[in-house]
Amino acid sequence: MIDPSFFDEGALVAVLTTQPLDRALDYKAPEGGCHLGAFVEVPLGPRKVLGVVWGPGKGDYDYAKVRSVLRVLDVAPMRAEMRRFLEKAAAYTLTPMPAMLRLATRAPGLGDPPSMRKVYRRGPDEPDRMTDARRRVLEFLAEYGDLSFTLKELAELSGVTSSVIKGLVKQGAVAEEDSPRDLPFAPLDPDLPGKELTEDQDRAATHVAEAVRAGTYGTTLLRGVTGSGKTEVYLEAVAACLSAGRQALVLLPEIALTAEFLKRVEVRFGARPAEWHSGATMTERRRIWRMIGQGQAQLVIGARSALFLPYQNLGLIVVDEEHDTSYKQEDGVLYNARDMAVLRASLLGAQVVLSSATPSLESWANAESGKYTRLDLEARFGPAVLPTMKTIDMRAETLPSDRWVSDTLKRAVDQRLEAGEQAMLFLNRRGYAPITLCRACGHQVGCDQCDARMVEHRFLKRLMCHQCGETKPMPTVCPSCGAEDRMAPVGPGVERLGEEAVKLFPDARVAVLSSDMYGSARALKAEIEGIAAGGADVVIGTQLVAKGHNFPNLTLVGVIDADLGLQGSDLRAAERTFQLMRQVAGRAGRAEKPGTAMLQTFQPEHPVIRAILAGDEEGFWRAEAAEREAAGVPPYGRMAGIILSGPDAAQVFDAANALARNAVPLARVGAQVFGPAPAPIARIRGRHRVRLLVKAGKGVALQGAIAQWVSQLRLKGDMRLAVDIDPQSFY
Ligand SMILES: [Zn+2]
């Protein structure tokens, strides 16, 4: 009997590489053979590239000319389940397999042998002469018995310079040893007591923990208002998963992955979990990737790409803030991590918990139809209650043209300041002013590369394009008519609102929080934590403040422009506005103090504004669902966006027209194609963009038809085509 999962030396194997080729290539198995799924290095032309043994070779090439696998990497082979997941995800998102494999190998130096580092522990000898510093080191080591430390740790913890330790090494009092750099993660203890749960939480926790113990696939939508204790509930599911000896993954939007959150997890399980995010160092990434593959990391807290790590025995995936748009990757591989989490779990026999205060309509509908189990946490954890919601009718307020905070809102903020509490002014617009206009001729400064206005960022002292990131200095002379000193900002961004707040509240400490004002995500998170701890009286923020941060002393949220998200033709405009307003309002009045949210609006009768005010979430979902069902759009129909782009506008349009005319493969499955039309932003980075929209019934196998349809098109020159299945944004 031949073992189908092992290839002897010289046997033909098909290797999928990370290079953009349309198929796996045949190689000969190396000396000693290789396993199915092995990570290997293979020659490709003059280069050596990373690949995975995907199956037996095809053998359609002269055997004598087939090259050999160079070496098998010293990491666990990719599991059959992972290979299937990548194939299914590729088929769903119409992504070439090499691009999927790149997602799954995002750790540098995978092929390197585990590197070593020096560690220090108590040595056998005594120093010839004892000093204070030396004594501190030896006493510290004695206290920790047989543990070893890096030079830096030992120097810091015992309060000496590294030369003191080096001196002790020479004397044999401290031993210097080599230790592998990629250390396993400290074991987590699921049996430590969690927080005391309310009856509501306990019921939900028991349900998901039992589902995890059953070891089968299932998805649970865990819905609960901000502060209702969703985290405590899903951490119990994580505990059940760890107790069952399986690995767990908690996905969070990058911005919600805070030190505060990690601390909560550490307190619950007694040790720090692995954290996977864009700020992780290359060394840390490699360590996590390897340890997960060896089963030596039990729990990963990570941003969306953590879904593609090589888990050995994954039993639970939690998607926190499941409605968050950052789960959709909008460039490169266009995938939604929430949907891919469900796919991966279904292949594994694992459980998924989707957690949100304001679920996406997709998840809500899946729960309605019985595909997902729905659990509701109604009671707010602790003594706080939901904030009171009010509108401020801006038609009745008289404001000068350069002010955005109404008198009503100002009075409310003043009251909070007098009470020694925090207030937040929310405006979902980065920068100083969205428009820079010439008062002489009316010219608006736009980006040279895109069809977008340049946004003034006074903090950076530049104009910036929010599409391509291009910046230029603020012009003093109008680029159109040449008039001097007539360029003026129009409309507010958070920076300008910050200026207004300083004038309106001269005695308050005002802080502006916007993602572009800090050098790194870490610096931004640190700033947010400082403010939450009381570092400011008035907080001005964009949507990033809506996500998962606790501001215990915040009791008032003022939304400067509640109408902002309602404009535009986006399918999800109403849903997004509803979610965002509910989340922002949820920042007010945690802990002991009740909160108020005030929405400045010119259309207080708008159904979405009224639904937000009434807090009638079920009513909102039902109305929104009925509208989408009538229109046959997601989640009651299927959609795909096709974006053609290239440097030549006419060529791009011709290609899009040709596609639209030859839509037989789509017609065959009953799908319709709309367009071509210039994309809402018709030019980004100098590339002209044209969109086609494909719509089909819910049960239609759309991907196959689209693949066939677009394969008719030969892309000339620098033209590109991207397919976006289940598009989230339509820019
Ligand atoms: Zn001008």
Ligand SMILES: [Zn+2]
């Ligand atoms: Zn631009």
